[in-house]
Amino acid sequence: MSKHHISVTINGTVYEDDVDSRTLLVHWIRDGLHLTGTHIGCDTSSCGACTILVDGRATKSCTMFAVQANGREIMTVEGLEKDGKLHPIQEGFHQEHALQCGYCTPGMMMAGVALLQRNPHPSERDIRVGISGNLCRCTGYVNIVKAIQYAAEKMRASEQVPVSAGEGGE
Amino acid sequence: MIPGSFDYVVANSVPEAVALLQQHGDDAKILAGGHSLIPLLRFRLAAPAVLIDINRISELEYIQESDGVLHIGALTREAALDDSELIGERYPILRDTASGVADPVVRNWATVGGNLAHADPANDHPATMLALGASVVAEGSGGRRVIPIDEFFTDAPFETALHADEILVEIRIPAPGERSGGAYCKLERKVGDYAIAGVAACVTLDANGLVTRAGIGLTNVGAHPIKARAAEQALIGKPLDEANIQHAADLAAAAAQPTSDIRGPAEYKRAMVHTLCVRALRRALARATGATEGR
Numbered sequence: 001m002s003k004h005h006i007s008v009t010i011n012g013t014v015y016e017d018d019v020d021s022r023t024l025l026v027h028w029i030r031d032g033l034h035l036t037g038t039h040i041g042c043d044t045s046s047c048g049a050c051t052i053l054v055d056g057r058a059t060k061s062c063t064m065f066a067v068q069a070n071g072r073e074i075m076t077v078e079g080l081e082k083d084g085k086l087h088p089i090q091e092g093f094h095q096e097h098a099l100q101c102g103y104c105t106p107g108m109m110m111a112g113v114a115l116l117q118r119n120p121h122p123s124e125r126d127i128r129v130g131i132s133g134n135l136c137r138c139t140g141y142v143n144i145v146k147a148i149q150y151a152a153e154k155m156r157a158s159e160q161v162p163v164s165a166g167e168g169g170e
Numbered sequence: 171m172i173p174g175s176f177d178y179v180v181a182n183s184v185p186e187a188v189a190l191l192q193q194h195g196d197d198a199k200i201l202a203g204g205h206s207l208i209p210l211l212r213f214r215l216a217a218p219a220v221l222i223d224i225n226r227i228s229e230l231e232y233i234q235e236s237d238g239v240l241h242i243g244a245l246t247r248e249a250a251l252d253d254s255e256l257i258g259e260r261y262p263i264l265r266d267t268a269s270g271v272a273d274p275v276v277r278n279w280a281t282v283g284g285n286l287a288h289a290d291p292a293n294d295h296p297a298t299m300l301a302l303g304a305s306v307v308a309e310g311s312g313g314r315r316v317i318p319i320d321e322f323f324t325d326a327p328f329e330t331a332l333h334a335d336e337i338l339v340e341i342r343i344p345a346p347g348e349r350s351g352g353a354y355c356k357l358e359r360k361v362g363d364y365a366i367a368g369v370a371a372c373v374t375l376d377a378n379g380l381v382t383r384a385g386i387g388l389t390n391v392g393a394h395p396i397k398a399r400a401a402e403q404a405l406i407g408k409p410l411d412e413a414n415i416q417h418a419a420d421l422a423a424a425a426a427q428p429t430s431d432i433r434g435p436a437e438y439k440r441a442m443v444h445t446l447c448v449r450a451l452r453r454a455l456a457r458a459t460g461a462t463e464g465r
Binding site: 002004020021022024027043044045046048051057058059060063064065067068111114129130132133134 | 171172173174175176177178201204205208209211212221223225249272273274275276278279361362
């Protein structure tokens with residue numbers, strides 16, 4: 001067994017810790033850092049409840065060791081809200097009633113955010129493919145798709161401001 | 171489901187990874203995307219003493235075509251293959267394959283090299299690489315060597331021709347000549363599950379529409395990835411008409427060695443190999459001739 005000193009930026013805050021090589025990222029985030037918004041479902045990379053962003057990539061945090069995240073930047077569901085204002089994806093899930101029990105919601109929202117970062121104009125099919133690694137046993141997905149469409153529209157609208165003001169952007 | 175204890179080391183270059191493999195031998199496993207290995211560790215089906223993490227060797231992530239060969243770095247993520255314009259335009263069979271591996275979140279980390287080196291007969295790339303006539307490049311203490319893909323897999327599942335101190339560094343695929351096309355068709359119960367069965371088919375036609383090269387690979391219908399040689403041979407020199415497609419599919423189904431399990435009885439899987447082979451050959455033909463593809 002080896003212990004490793006790691007330094008990981010999560011939602012803008014740098015966390016340093018000594019972790020066992022076998023500690024899974026999701027366990028460190030939940031049990032070590034008490035960021036319990038990230039859920040554990042299947043434990044085998046099937047359900048997507050543990051989805052977070054690692055260096056901007058949607059990642060199932062049950063299938064990565066904490067030590068692998070050393071030096072990387074992570075965003076969890078707790079990082080979506082800014083200054084008391086909901087992220088458009090959170091607003092979309094609220095407005096469109098995209099959750100019932102809520103267990104899959106954090107992972108579903110992170111998969112949705114990753115999708116919209118890559119593809120700001122997703123078709124319904126793009127969205128369904130984009131969240132196909134995330135299981136929901138309550139909603140039947142219809143309202144989740146609507147919520148992501150809501151967020152897409154909202155994010156496009158807010159991004160038009162800097163573009164028309166002559167800002168480059170990515 | 172916590173894995174047993176192991177030591178973890180980061181390799182920052184291929185020579186570093188090889189040196190670590192030399193040091194630890196069979197006790198070590200390479201950690202690439204980890205989406206096969208980490209679940210195995212969690213179920214305690216594998217218990218290596220050392221994991222060598224190669225995820226930071228970014229020079230192993232590339233997709234480029236040069237001198238009539240497509241070179242894919244072993245650490246190339248499935249998502250990168252799926253997104254690549256070069257792949258979409260010139261090698262649609264690889265897009266078919268990559269876009270069907272697990273799910274989009276898994277594909278952000280899962281690697282093409284890992285999919286091959288893990289040598290799970292249920293993995294998708296082995297069949298496609300067998301159909302394409304690919305080769306792989308291994309690097310070890312003795313330098314680099316090129317291994318034809320049909321010599322890379324053995325008769326046993328999860329076993330390859332790699333030596334204990336070798337790491338897979340590149341996949342090489344001959345660039346398609348004129349009138350070439352390929353397709354991968356996979357049947358799965360749900361997104362993220364392994365294939366019930368999958369068939370990869372590639373063809374090259376001459377100016378008269380006769381087949382000059384055919385490659386057919388089968389997924390998850392045997393203890394190892396299967397190259398349907400009799401089906402390939404039967405197509406050579408023939409037009410790819412419906413009768414010949416059906417005949418090749420009969421031979422491909424006969425080459426399958428499925429077993430009955432939760433994904434269905436053996437006879438059902440054999441029938442699906444037939445159906446998928448017909449579809450893959452029709453789509454390969456459409457791509458080879460520039461016809462509009464049906465779905």
